[in-house]
Structure formats: structure tokens, C-alpha cells
Amino acid sequence: MVTNRVTVSLDEDAQSALDGLAGRTDKAQSELVREALVFYAANFEAATTDAGPNLEAYHRMLSSGEHVLLDVDFLHTFLDYVEGDDGEPAPEFLDAVDRVAAFHAHEYRDRFESLAELLDWLSFCGFLTVRASEGDTFHVVFPTESVKWFMSRFIALSTEQSPFDIEVEEGVSKVLLTEVR
Numbered sequence: 255m256v257t258n259r260v261t262v263s264l265d266e267d268a269q270s271a272l273d274g275l276a277g278r279t280d281k282a283q284s285e286l287v288r289e290a291l292v293f294y295a296a297n298f299e300a301a302t303t304d305a306g307p308n309l310e311a312y313h314r315m316l317s318s319g320e321h322v323l324l325d326v327d328f329l330h331t332f333l334d335y336v337e338g339d340d341g342e343p344a345p346e347f348l349d350a351v352d353r354v355a356a357f358h359a360h361e362y363r364d365r366f367e368s369l370a371e372l373l374d375w376l377s378f379c380g381f382l383t384v385r386a387s388e389g390d391t392f393h394v395v396f397p398t399e400s401v402k403w404f405m406s407r408f409i410a411l412s413t414e415q416s417p418f419d420i421e422v423e424e425g426v427s428k429v430l431l432t433e434v435r
């Protein structure tokens with residue numbers, strides 16, 4: 255194997271990162287730089303594309319174990335098969351959803367100052383799309399009817415402790431949500 259030498263000048267942040275990795279891995283700095291260069295080349299598009307804060311937020315959500323990736327077809331399947339004998343969602347399922355919403359209401363109380371912030375978060379999570387807004391009214395579209403009833407219920411219950419109230423007006427395929435102070 256032919257070895258080529260390269261001299262690299264490192265700023266303080268880069269040197270600190272290299273020292274930290276060397277301490278954590280017990281690898282030589284040269285080996286770490288080689289591995290980092292190969293990794294960067296293999297992931298060039300991901301490393302140079304402006305993913306913005308979304309990639310960081312996804313990483314935090316997934317690495318904490320609090321959230322999981324779920325194929326959207328699984329979500330629709332779960333929601334389509336939670337019906338009781340009367341065609342309505344089973345009471346046990348509704349109780350569980352309401353407990354989750356109550357927990358989030360406590361969490362969201364100090365996290366979101368406005369309905370716009372909450373909808374931005376839920377849109378980021380993939381549950382809905384905000385098509386337009388007029389003042390404090392938002393046109394929210396859901397991918398399916400089952401996601402619509404599920405998320406409409408969740409939004410109503412999870413905002414009960416928020417510094418704002420909401421009004422919900424359901425349409426056929428979308429919901430109008432209005433923030434009320």
C-alpha cells in the first residue's frame with residue numbers, strides 16, 4: 255500500500271474534536287483523519303446539503319428513544335383497525351390516546367407559545383400539512399381520514415394547558431384550526 259503524506263492545519267475546534275476522538279477510540283490521529291476523510295467522501299451529499307435544523311431534530315428525536323420511524327402504511331393500518339364493534343374507535347384505544355395527549359399537554363404547556371409553533375412541529379413529524387394560514391387560522395390537511403380524526407383529537411387535548419385556546423372546524427379533507435387568546 256502506497257502512503258501519501260499530507261500536512262493539515264487544524265483550528266482550535268478541529269484539534270479539540272480530533273483529540274476527543276483519539277481519547278474515545280484509542281486510535282492514532284492519522285488513522286482518525288483517514289477514516290474521517292473516507293467517511294466524508296462516502297457521505298458528501300448528505301454532508302454538504304443544507305438539511306437545516308430538521309436533520310438535527312430528527313436525530314435528537316430518534317436517538318433519545320422517545321420517537322421511532324414508522325412506515326406511514328403501518329400508521330394507517332393501526333388507525334384503521336382500532337375500531338370497536340360499533341365502528342367507532344375502541345374505548346380502550348381512546349383512553350390510551352387521551353393519556354398520551356394529556357402527557358403532551360403538560361409538555362407542550364411550556365414548549366409552544368402559539369398554535370403556529372405547534373403545527374410546525376406536528377408538520378415536521380409528518381402527521382399533517384399546513385396548506386395556508388390567515389392570521390391565526392390554519393388550513394390543516396391530513397393524509398387520511400383516520401389520521402385526521404386521530405390528530406384532531408390529539409391536538410385538541412394536547413393544547414388544553416397551552417397559553418392559547420383553539421377552535422376546530424372540520425371540513426371533508428381538512429380542518430381549520432384557529433388560535434384564540
